[in-house]
Amino acid sequence: MTTPDPALYRPCVGVMLVNAASHAFVGKRIDNKEGDFWQMPQGGVDEGENPDDAVLRELWEETGAQARHVEVVDRLPRELFYELPDELKGKLWGGKFVGQRQTWYLARFTGGDADIDLEAHEPPEFCEWKWIEPRLLPELIVPFKREVYRTIVEGFAGLV
Template identity: 75%
Template sequence: MRMSDRDPTQYRLCVGVMLVNGEGKAFVGKRIDNKEGDFWQMPQGGVDPGEDPGDAVLRELWEETGASAEHVQVIARLPEELFYDLPDNLKGKLWGGRYIGQRQAWYLARFTGTDAAIDLEAHDPPEFCEFKWVEPALLPELIVPFKREVYAAVVAEFESQLGS
C-alpha cells in the first residue's frame, strides 16, 4: 500500500479526497459504471500532465461533485502516496492497459456548502449517480475490496482532524 519497493511508473498518479461536512461525515458517491455490488467511493481521479496535485483535488471535486472551490477548504494532505494494485480481472483493461494500479495523494477537505451545492452532473459524463454522507469509520466497508486497505489508511491518518 505504501511506496516500499514499488515502481511508481507502473502506477497511475491520482488524487483522492475525503470531503467532510460540518457534522464530520464523509462524502461517498455510487459510480455510474458500477455493475456489481453496492460499492461507494470518495472522489478521486487522475492528475493531468503538468498539473499540481493540489489543483487536481479541486478540479476532481468539481468534476465529480459539482462542489466549487468556494464551498471547499483543503485541510491536510497525507505525507506519503498510497498505492493499490488492480485485481487481475482489471489489469490491462483500464487506462489503456498502461498501469497495474494507482498511486494516490490523499487530501482532507471540509465542505462548507449545503447539499444543494452538490451537482453530480456538473461534468459530462458524470461519475456518480447518487451520493450520501457517512461516518468515516464506515468508508472501508463501502469501497470495492481491492481499495479497502487504502481507505482504512486514509481514515486512520485523518481521524484526528475529522471533528467539526
Template identity: 60%
Template sequence: MSDFSALPYRPCVGVMLVNPEGNVFVGKRIDTRGQPDEGGVYWQMPQGGIDDGENLHEAALRELWEETGVAQQHVDLLAQTREELLYDLPDELLGKLWGGRYRGQRQHWVLGRFTGQDEHIRLDAHDPAEFCEWKWLQPDLLPEVIVPFKRSVYQAVLDEFRGLF
C-alpha cells in the same frame, strides 16, 4: 502483455470531503447503476488522475468539481497524506482499465471541509458523470463500502486524517 508487474502506477489524487458534522461524502459509481448494492461496495470518495503540470491541490479541486459539482469556494483544504498510497488492480481488471497502461494507482489524498450546502453538490456538473447517487457516511464505515482491492488505502486515509475532521 501477461506480465503486468512492469507497468507503472497511475498518478492520482483522492479527496476525503467532510461536512461540518464530520461525515464523509461518498458517491455510487455510475457504472454500477441498477446493480444491487450487495455489501455496499459501489461507493467511493472522489478521486482521479493528476494532469501533466497540475499540482496536487489543483488536481484535487478539479476532480472534486468534475465528480461532485462542488466548487472551490465551498471547500477548505485541511491536510494531505504524508506519503503516496499504492494499490494494485485485481487480475480481472489488469490490462483493461486506463488503456492497459497501469497496474494500479499511486494516490495522494487530500482532506477537505465542505463549507457549502447539500444543494451545492451537483453530480451532473460534468459530462460524463462519475456518480449516480451520493450520501454522507460515517467515516468508520468507509472501508466497508469500497471495493476490496482499495480497502487498505481507505483505512490508511482514515487513520491518517482521524482527529482532523
C-alpha cells in the same frame, strides 16, 4: 516494505470531503455493476498538473462542489498505492498501469447539500451520493481499495 515502482501506477488524487457533522461524502459509481460500492471523489492527475490543483478539479468534476465551498485541511504525507485485480489489469487506462498511486487530501465542505451537483461535468461518475461516518468508508469501497481506505481514515482521524 519496498515501495512499488511509481511508473507502473497511475498518478491520482483523492479527497475525503467532510461536512459540518464530520461525515464524509461518498458516491455510488455509475459504471460499477458488480455490487453496492461507494467511494470518495478521486481521479487522475493530468500531465503537468499539480496535485493541489488536481484535487479541486476532480472534486468539482465528480461532485459539482466549487472551490469556494471547500477548505483543504491536510494531505497525507505519502502516496498510497493499490493494485488492480487481475481481471481489470490491461483493461483500464489503456493497459498502461497496474494500479494507482494516490495523494489523499482532507477537505471541509462549507457549502450546503444543494451545492452538490453530480451532473456538473459530463459524463457523471456517480449516480447517487450520501454523507456517512468516516469509520464506515472501508466497508463501502470495492475490496481491492479497502486497505487504502483504512489508511485514509486512520491518517485523518484526528482532524475530522
